[in-house]
Amino acid sequence: MTSMAESAILLARKQKNTRRELLKTIGAGAFVASLGACAPMPAGLSRYPRPYSRKPWVAPRISMDAVIREVVGHRPYRPSGFVVKGEQFDDKLVVHNYGHGGGGISLSWGSSALAVRETRGMPPGDVAVIGSGVMGLTSARLLQDAGWNVTIYAREVARHTTSNVAAGEWSPFSVYNPAYATPAFMAQLEWASRISHHAYTNLGGRDYGVSWMEAYTLSDSPIEETLGELADLFPYTASLQPGEHPFPSPYVHRQVTMKIEPAILLRRLTQDFLLAGGQVVVTDFADKSEVLSLPESVIFNCSGMGAAKLFDDVELTPAKGQLVYLTPDPDVDFWTVGGGEGLLYMLSRSDVLLLGGTFKLGDYTTHAEPQETERIVSEHRRIFSEFG
Ligand SMILES: Cc1cc2nc3c(=O)[nH]c(=O)nc-3n(C[C@H](O)[C@H](O)[C@H](O)COP(=O)(O)OP(=O)(O)OC[C@H]3O[C@@H](n4cnc5c(N)ncnc54)[C@H](O)[C@@H]3O)c2cc1C
Numbered sequence: 349m350t351s352m353a354e355s356a357i358l359l360a361r362k363q364k365n366t367r368r369e370l371l372k373t374i375g376a377g378a379f380v381a382s383l384g385a386c387a388p389m390p391a392g393l394s395r396y397p398r399p400y401s402r403k404p405w406v407a408p409r410i411s412m413d414a415v416i417r418e419v420v421g422h423r424p425y426r427p428s429g430f431v432v433k434g435e436q437f438d439d440k441l442v443v444h445n446y447g448h449g450g451g452g453i454s455l456s457w458g459s460s461a462l463a464v465r466e467t468r469g470m471p472p473g474d475v476a477v478i479g480s481g482v483m484g485l486t487s488a489r490l491l492q493d494a495g496w497n498v499t500i501y502a503r504e505v506a507r508h509t510t511s512n513v514a515a516g517e518w519s520p521f522s523v524y525n526p527a528y529a530t531p532a533f534m535a536q537l538e539w540a541s542r543i544s545h546h547a548y549t550n551l552g553g554r555d556y557g558v559s560w561m562e563a564y565t566l567s568d569s570p571i572e573e574t575l576g577e578l579a580d581l582f583p584y585t586a587s588l589q590p591g592e593h594p595f596p597s598p599y600v601h602r603q604v605t606m607k608i609e610p611a612i613l614l615r616r617l618t619q620d621f622l623l624a625g626g627q628v629v630v631t632d633f634a635d636k637s638e639v640l641s642l643p644e645s646v647i648f649n650c651s652g653m654g655a656a657k658l659f660d661d662v663e664l665t666p667a668k669g670q671l672v673y674l675t676p677d678p679d680v681d682f683w684t685v686g687g688g689e690g691l692l693y694m695l696s697r698s699d700v701l702l703l704g705g706t707f708k709l710g711d712y713t714t715h716a717e718p719q720e721t722e723r724i725v726s727e728h729r730r731i732f733s734e735f736g
Contacts, residue, residue: 400584400586402562403681405594405682405735406677406679406680406681407680407732407735407736408674408677408680408694408696408701408728408732409674409675409677409701410674410694410701410703410725410728410729410732411725411729412725414674414675414701415672415673415674415721415725416673416674416675416700417672417673418670418671418672418673418716418721419513419670419671419673419716420513420668420669420670420671420713420714420715420716421510421513421514421668421669421671422510422653422666422667422668422669422712422714423448423449423450423452423510423522423666423667423668423669423707424446424447424448424449424452424510424652424653424655424664424666425447425449425450425523425664425665425666425667425709426447426449426524426661426663426664426665427524427525427527427528427529427663427665428524428525428528428529428530428533428663429447429523429524429528429529429533429536429537430445430446430447430448430449430452430455430459430523430524430536430537430540431444431445431446431447431655431661432444432445432459432462432463432466432536432540433466434466434467437640438640439645440640440645440646440647441466441467441645441646441647442639442640442647442648442649442659443463443464443466443467443646443647443648443649444463444649444655444659445459445460445462445463445483445487445648445649445650446479446483446649446650446651446652446654446655446661446664447652447655447661447663447664448483448523448652449522449523449524449667450521450522450523450667450669450707451519451520451521451522451523452481452482452483452510452511452514452652453482453511453514453516453518453608453610453613454517454518454519454520454541454544454608455520455523455537455540455541455544456482456483456485456486456544457486457490457543457544457546457547457548458539458540458541458542458543458544458545458547459483459486459540459544460483460486460487460489460490460650461490461540461543461544461547462536462539462540462543463487463648463650464487464490464491464494467491467494467496467646470646472491472494472495472496472497473496473497473645473646474496474497474499474643474644474645474646475491475496475497475498475499475644475646475647475648476498476499476500476501476642476644476646476647476648477491477498477499477500477501477647477648477650478500478501478502478633478639478647478648478649478650478651478654478658479500479502479509479649479650479651479652479654480500480502480504480505480506480509480618480628481506481509481510481511481512481614481650481652482509482511482514482610482613482614482617483511483650483652484500484502484648484650484651485500485506485614485617485618485621486617487648487650488500488621488626488648489617489620489621489624491648492621492624492625492626496646497625498621498626498627499626499627499628499629499644500621500626500627500628500629501629501631501633501642502628502629502630502631503630503631503632503633503654505618505628505630506614506615506617506618507611507614507615509614509652510652510653511610511614511652512610512611512614513610513669513671514610515671515693515695515702515704515705516557516607516608516609516610516695516697516702517563517605517606517607517608517683517695518545518548518605518606518607518608519605520537520540520541520544520578521574522667522707523537524537538577538578541578541581542578542581545581545606548606548608549606552606554612555612555616556608556612556613556616557608557609557610557611557612557613557616557698558606558607558608558609558613559606559607560604560605560606560607561604561605561606561607561681561682561683561696562584562602562603562604562681562682562683563602563603563604563605563682563683563684563685564588564593564595564600564601564602564682564683564684564685565600565601565603565684565685565686566595566596566597566599566600566684566685566686566687566731567597567598567599567600567601567686567687568597568598568599569599570599571587571599571600571601573585575603581605582603582604582605583603583604584602584603584604585601585602585603585604586601586602587599587600587601587602588600588601588602594735594736595684595687595731595735596687596731596734596735597686597687597731607683607695607697609697609698609699611699612698633654633658635657635658636658636659636660639658653666665709665710666709666710666711666712667707667708667709667711668706668707668708668711668712668713669704669705669706669707669708670704670705670706670716670717670720670721670724671702671703671704671705672702672703672704672721672724672725673700673701673702673703674700674701674702674703675700675701676696676697676698676699676700676701677696677701678696678698680696680701681696682696683695683696684731687727687731688727688728688730688731689723689727690706690723690724690727691704691705691706691707692704692705692724692727692728692731693705694728694731703724703725703728704724705724706720
């Protein structure tokens with residue numbers, strides 16, 4: 349297969365190997381010495397980068413008056429991690445690509461690339477994709493690039509999916525429970541993260557709703573570094589000292605990552621899919637036998653939480669998330685996590701100022717809880733009233 353998926357995998361592997369080999373071969377000391385031996389810097393360029401600096405901070409405007417909507421979504425969470433694998437049912441190949449918990453937007457291109465790889469060696473023909481969320485749309489686009497003729501079958505079109513509820517931080521975490529994840533899954537997670545990161549950096553700009561931003565974690569206790577193998581994907585990671593930031597918390601950690609605005613991304617992917625000749629059929633499959641009676645002999649299962657019913661996945665559990673949307677505040681150019689009671693995050697997007705959140709495992713209810721809205725808004729008001 350010479351698809352985008354395959355070349356993205358190869359490129360990610362090459363980049364990672366190059367970095368590893370470089371570090372292994374020369375070591376930090378040799379690297380610094382080699383810099384010293386370089387030719388003199390051109391006039392006007394400093395040998396050392398200037399310190400990290402930013403525009404003046406602007407505190408977000410937060411009040412109950414500014415609340416536009418409360419939204420709820422169910423992250424499709426599996427303790428042992430998301431599923432990417434082909435499964436044969438008589439003459440039908442089903443490729444599963446679901447269960448991405450709180451990281452599906454981040455992982456989409458990479459996980460879908462791994463899923464499309466399950467068709468390697470097959471001549472492209474008609475293929476069905478179940479689901480019109482981020483996993484269905486990215487799988488469909490990669491399949492189209494590889495020459496397949498794709499029909500998406502979905503109960504909800506993109507704007508009514510969980511994917512459209514996501515906050516939009518590039519952060520492939522909150523995806524599994526370390527107690528249940530195997531080394532094979534950890535390798536799959538790393539591959540999917542790297543390929544996806546690479547793909548999103550290629551889509552930067554307003555068209556796809558992809559931009560870069562600073563994220564600050566606020567805490568009363570020392571913050572543990574948790575980026576692990578993926579640390580190189582987060583530039584300017586640092587612990588800030590008092591006086592280096594305006595937050596009221598004693599411990600503050602910075603990283604720079606991508607902001608992906610789900611509504612823009614999903615709209616654009618749907619357009620791309622239709623322009624490339626794809627078709628969407630709105631339908632609600634009752635069970636596996638209905639899925640397997642589709643005319644296509646290759647079927648991608650990107651049904652998110654739907655896989656619990658369609659393919660009897662008993663591990664799949666919803667993690668209910670509640671967000672509060674406020675009117676947008678375009679002057680705010682950073683986001684925060686933590687800093688008060690319960691799960692908290694503030695993300696400034698072009699469509700809304702978003703406040704979160706909750707992560708309630710096993711909670712299937714779909715209503716917004718007034719006491720959570722009250723906590724989320726009042727805790728953020730407190731954090732930013734002490735800002736400065
Ligand atoms: C509050 C919240 C915040 C989040 N924040 C982030 C974030 O900042 N970053 C991040 O990376 N991720 C985030 N996520 C996670 C992310 O939203 C999910 O991992 C992702 O949307 C899963 O995408 P999906 O395409 O697999 O599923 P979905 O978007 O749920 O799409 C599933 C599709 O399958 C269809 N389907 C299901 N069952 C059937 C059926 N029986 N018949 C026909 N069609 C069916 C649905 O109609 C839908 O079209 C967040 C999630 C929530 C809830």
